[in-house]
Amino acid sequence: MTTMTSAERLGTAMSHKEADRVPFLLPTIMQGARELGLTIEEYFAKAENVAEGQMRLLARYRHDGVFGFMYAAQEIEAFGGTTVFRDDGPANAGEPPVDWEDIPTLEPPRVDDCPALVRVLKIIELLASRLGGTVPILGVALSPYSLPTLQLGMESYLALLYERPDLAERLMRVNEEFCVAWSNAQLAAGAGAIAYTDPMASPSITPLAMYRRFGHPAACRTLERLKGAAATGLASGRAIPIIDDLVRTGTVGVSASVHEDLAEMKAACRGRLTVMGNLNAIEMRSWTLEQTVSKVREAIEKGAPGGGFVLTDNHGEIPWQVPEDVLQAVCETVFQFGRYPIRFREE
Numbered sequence: 498m499t500t501m502t503s504a505e506r507l508g509t510a511m512s513h514k515e516a517d518r519v520p521f522l523l524p525t526i527m528q529g530a531r532e533l534g535l536t537i538e539e540y541f542a543k544a545e546n547v548a549e550g551q552m553r554l555l556a557r558y559r560h561d562g563v564f565g566f567m568y569a570a571q572e573i574e575a576f577g578g579t580t581v582f583r584d585d586g587p588a589n590a591g592e593p594p595v596d597w598e599d600i601p602t603l604e605p606p607r608v609d610d611c612p613a614l615v616r617v618l619k620i621i622e623l624l625a626s627r628l629g630g631t632v633p634i635l636g637v638a639l640s641p642y643s644l645p646t647l648q649l650g651m652e653s654y655l656a657l658l659y660e661r662p663d664l665a666e667r668l669m670r671v672n673e674e675f676c677v678a679w680s681n682a683q684l685a686a687g688a689g690a691i692a693y694t695d696p697m698a699s700p701s702i703t704p705l706a707m708y709r710r711f712g713h714p715a716a717c718r719t720l721e722r723l724k725g726a727a728a729t730g731l732a733s734g735r736a737i738p739i740i741d742d743l744v745r746t747g748t749v750g751v752s753a754s755v756h757e758d759l760a761e762m763k764a765a766c767r768g769r770l771t772v773m774g775n776l777n778a779i780e781m782r783s784w785t786l787e788q789t790v791s792k793v794r795e796a797i798e799k800g801a802p803g804g805g806f807v808l809t810d811n812h813g814e815i816p817w818q819v820p821e822d823v824l825q826a827v828c829e830t831v832f833q834f835g836r837y838p839i840r841f842r843e844e
Contacts, residue, residue: 503561503632504689511726511749511771513805519797519835520561521808522635522773523824525554525815526568527587532557537817538582541567544619551624555632558828561807563628565621565688566637567613572679573647575611585817595648597657600664605675608682618686625687633690636683640695641672641719642712648672658707669715677722684725693720693727693748694813699734701754708739716746728752728773733812740765755811759799763806771805776827778810782818786826793830794841801839808835 501509501517509516529550530540540546551563568588570580579591595603608614617636624634639647645654645668658665680691697703698712720727728750729743735754736743743751753762753774766772776792784792793808800806808831815824834841 504630507561507633507807510804510807513768513771513803515802515804515837518837519801519806519808519831519839521827521831521835522562523554523558523560523815523827524564524810524813525558525824526564526566527817528815529554536582536584537586537588541582541588541616544616544623547616547620548623548627551620552627558824559832560828562633562635562689563624564635564637565617565624565683565686566635566692567617567620569639569647569694571611571613571617572639572644572675574613575606575608575675575679576648578647580613587814587817590647593648593650593653595645595668597649597653597661597664600668600671603668603671605671605678608679614679614682618682621683621686621688634688635690635692636680636686636688637692637694638676638680638683640693640698640712641669641676641715642708643695643697644672644676646697655703658703658711662710665711669711673715673719676719680719680727681722681724684723688725690725690749691723691727692730692813694730694732696730696732696734698729698739698743699731699736699754700738701731701734701756705738709742713742713746716748720747728771730773730813737762737765740770744769750807752809752813753800753811759796763800763803767803767805771807772800773807773809774800775811776809778812778815778819781810781823782816782820784823786822789823789826790830793827794834797831797835797839798841801835801837804837 506516506520532553570590573590578594582588729748730752750771755777
C-alpha cells in the first residue's frame with residue numbers, strides 16, 4: 498500500500514477503513530517547553546514557542562497530528578478567570594469566575610477579546626502555514642455541559658444542576674454560543690477538526706439521565722453548527738453506555754477509557770464512531786520498555802482491525818513525567834506492528 502500522509506491516514510480511519518498503518522496521536526501538549534528549554538509558563542506565553550515546540554515534537558515522534566491547544570483554563574480566561582501555572586504539569590484554572598447570581602445576565606465572551614484564545618488562533622495559523630495540510634491540526638473546545646466545572650467549580654455546578662435547572666439551562670445556552678464561536682474560529686484558522694471535550698457526559702461522572710437532560714441536547718445543538726468535524730473526548734471517562742447518544746450528536750469519534758475493553762468498545766462503535774484510545778497515560782509514567790511494547794501491541798490487536806481506530810492515550814494529554822524513551826517506544830511499536838493488514842505472530 499502506498500504510504501499516506503497523516504491527513505490521509507486519519508481521514509481513512511475516520512471513514513472506518515484501513516489505512517497504510519494505524520494512525521496515532523501523542524498529545525504532548527507541554528513537552529515542547531522541554532524541547533525549547535523553557536518553563537511551561539514561558540512556553541505558553543508566546544504562540545511562536547508553541548508552534549515551534551509542536552513542530553519539533555512532530556519530527557521526534559512522527560505522530561499523526563499536532564495541537565493548537567495550550568491548557569483548559571484558556572477558556573476560563575475568556576470569562577474573567579485566571580490560570581495557575583506549575584513547573585511539572587498542566588496549568589490549572591484559578592478561582593471560579595462565575596456565581597449563580599451572574600448567570601441570568603451572563604453573555605458569551607468574544608473570542609477576540611481574550612489574549613489566550615487569540616494566542617491559540619495564532620498557533621494554529623503558524624502550524625497551518627508550515628504543514629500545508631499534510632498533518633492535521635487539532636483544535637480543542639470544552640463542551641457547554643463540561644465548561645461549568647471551571648466556571649463555577651464542580652461542587653457548585655452539581656448543586657446548580659439539581660437545585661436550579663432553569664439557571665443550568667441558561668448557562669448551557671450561553672456556553673453553546675461561546676463553544677460554537679470558539680470552535681469555528683479554530684477551524685477558520687486552520688484546525689482540521691475539534692476535540693469536543695465533554696468529560697461530564699460520561700456516566701463515570703454524572704448520571705445518564707442528567708446527561709440526557711442537559712449535556713446531550715447541548716451537544717446536538719452545538720455540533721450541528723460547527724463548520725467542521727468534531728470528535729468527543731471524555732477525559733478518561735467510560736463511553737460504552739452512551740455510544741448511541743453520542744452517535745446522535747453528530748460526533749465522528751469518541752475516546753475510550755482504560756476501564757473499557759477496546760474490543761468491546763470497537764464492536765459498539767463499528768461503522769458509526771471512530772474509537773480513540775486507550776493507553777493509560779498515568780501508568781505510562783512508570784512503564785518499562787517491555788510493558789510499553791506489550792500495551793501498544795494489545796491496543797492495536799484489539800482496536801485496529803477493520804479501521805476506525807486511532808491509537809492515543811485515554812485522557813487527552815501526556816503527563817510531563819512520562820519518560821522520553823517510553824514515548825519513543827510507543828512510536829516504534831506502532832511503526833513495527835501497526836501496518837495494515839494487522840498480523841501478529843508469536844515471538
